[in-house]
Amino acid sequence: MKILYLCHRIPYPPNKGDKIRSYNEVRYLALRHEVDLLCLADEPDDMKYSADLEGICARVAIYPLNKTRAKLRGGLSLALGQSISVGYFYQRNVQACFDLWLQERGYDAVLCFSSTMAEYVFRSRLFDSGDGESRPKLIMDFCDVDSDKWIQYAEEARFPMDRIYRLENSRLAAYEQRVYHKFDHSVLISEAEAALFRRICPSAAELAVIPNGVDFEFFDARLSDASVLHSDAKKVQGEAGGAPTIVFTGAMDYHANVDGVCWFCREIYPTLKAEFPEVRFTIVGSNPTPAVRELAAIDGITVTGFVDDVRPYYQAADICVIPLRLARGVQNKVLESMAMSKTVVTTSKANAGIQAIDGEHLQVANTAEQFIRSVTGLLNEEASRLRLGQSAREFVVANYDWAVNMAKLERLLI
Known part of the structure; x- marks a missing residue:
């Protein structure tokens, strides 16, 4: 054709x-x-x-x-x-x-x-x-x-x-x-x-x-180039001094992302910092707006700007947060985090297009209090993090295969 x-x-x-x-x-x-x-x-x-x-x-x-x-x-x-x-x-x-x-x-x-x-x-x-x-x-x-x-x-x-x-x-x-x-x-x-x-x-x-898909062969902590990936992840983790690490990824000139991270830093992060003085929050993504760049002045927060490979940051994360209050469709950042076997805490709006099960594949939090409760509990419970991360990857592999989903598109053209 x-x-x-x-x-x-x-x-x-x-x-x-x-x-x-x-x-x-x-x-x-x-x-x-x-x-x-x-x-x-x-x-x-x-x-x-x-x-x-x-x-x-x-x-x-x-x-x-x-x-x-x-x-x-x-x-x-x-x-x-x-x-x-x-x-x-x-x-x-x-x-x-x-x-x-x-x-x-x-x-x-x-x-x-x-x-x-x-x-x-x-x-x-x-x-x-x-x-x-x-x-x-x-x-x-x-x-x-x-x-x-x-x-x-x-x-x-x-x-x-x-x-x-x-x-x-x-x-x-x-x-x-x-x-x-x-x-x-x-x-x-x-x-x-x-x-x-x-x-x-x-x-x-x-x-x-x-639906969208995710390249779950690329976004995989068990990659064939795992030695390189783990080396980079250790470098990223080393920059955080081995502290508990929370990560957000996304284009940082997109209004919904800017709103989400600013809300997280204003309403949630201070309480987490009081509970875990060494905690780090890393904001990864291109073109950070002035409002996002200003967040780097807060103790424990890093704004990376553009990075060549986002996977080391996923790999180094203890928890990936996607605190989007304005969200539509399928959030690729959620899929990528889950494919990397990471524990995700996100809003119901960001999960609406993905339909992962709260408590089984990720955790849903819509208020500052719910985010604080979820993140605090997960930072204190490594076994829960590992269980959710493994379940998250299994969910993505089963439901978000690009080849399967794009074949549906191809059939419409014939």
């Missing part, structure tokens, strides 16, 4: 959220089909990864997204009664490439990753309003329900931004309904997201739920 894969963010390197999912979709499909990739890059440094993707895909076109101009387009879209998000990610040069490739290649399927990419289909002069058999099959991977994020933002924001966020929620939800009705198949990342989508689109009778 000839497949055109259209993505709002370059699917490489696969080091965070949506990039992990889109990269694995592209990689899996490109092994079996002829895949052309058309995408945006919102970080200038990401343009250098074109060669990596050209080694996978038949053809690759990456267009830089200037964030200032994108915000202006989003504002104009808002003023015109449309969605901020759709305007933000729409570029005429990408549309021109999309139309040209459609005309040249005769694709069997067009797979869009993220609802905003549907705009290129809607504006294409090569698609009519009907469902003619001559056009490619249209697949939308919503991943999660983007419109719902804006309600979460609104609940935290002050006037007038709370009004703008609620307006964007309404407009983007209407847009998501339009996408569902125009595309042949719609994909969500979890049953929880599918249920949420049905609430905003009651006519959504057919939704494909295709």
Whole structure:
């Protein structure tokens, strides 16, 4: 098959959220089909990864997204009664490439990753309003329900931004309904997201739920390169002086992650520090915001910034915390921690897309008091940590195999 894969963010390197999912979709499909990739890059440094993707895909076109101009387009879209998000990610040069490739290649399927990419289909002069058999099959991977994020933002924001966020929620939800009705198949990342989508689109009778996966051969404490991994882990642990170590990983310019670690450091960490004076909290992830960097001034807290390999930090952790109060979809950081046989303490929101069992595969805590109680108990009980960690890995291996889950996606294209 000839497949055109259209993505709002370059699917490489696969080091965070949506990039992990889109990269694995592209990689899996490109092994079996002829895949052309058309995408945006919102970080200038990401343009250098074109060669990596050209080694996978038949053809690759990456267009830089200037964030200032994108915000202006989003504002104009808002003023015109449309969605901020759709305007933000729409570029005429990408549309021109999309139309040209459609005309040249005769694709069997067009797979869009993220609802905003549907705009290129809607504006294409090569698609009519009907469902003619001559056009490619249209697949939308919503991943999660983007419109719902804006309600979460609104609940935290002050006037007038709370009004703008609620307006964007309404407009983007209407847009998501339009996408569902125009595309042949719609994909969500979890049953929880599918249920949420049905609430905003009651006519959504057919939704494909295709979970993420985790590379549990890479994220494995018993790797073939374990000597290197353990050596690096000992170095990381040595930097903590052998103290009890708590770790958080994630892109540190992402609002939900920033909110989570700041809340943890403000409301939870001081009590843990009083109980365990030597405890260390390590925040691992690229592009830490000023608010995150300031946390490094607190005794026992380390902010690493970007690291080449996150596994030594997982390996050195006694507990991995994912204190996300704003969360959607499947949290890859939870899956990776579990695959590394680590004890995880996280919120019910972060676990909603994973559906691990509280007390069997991880521990769920939603308040500061619950986090303190869980982390304190686990730091005092090594046997409980080891039991939960082993159970966590078994759960991931059984339920989050990329090959199994991507085969479900492939079947929608045929």
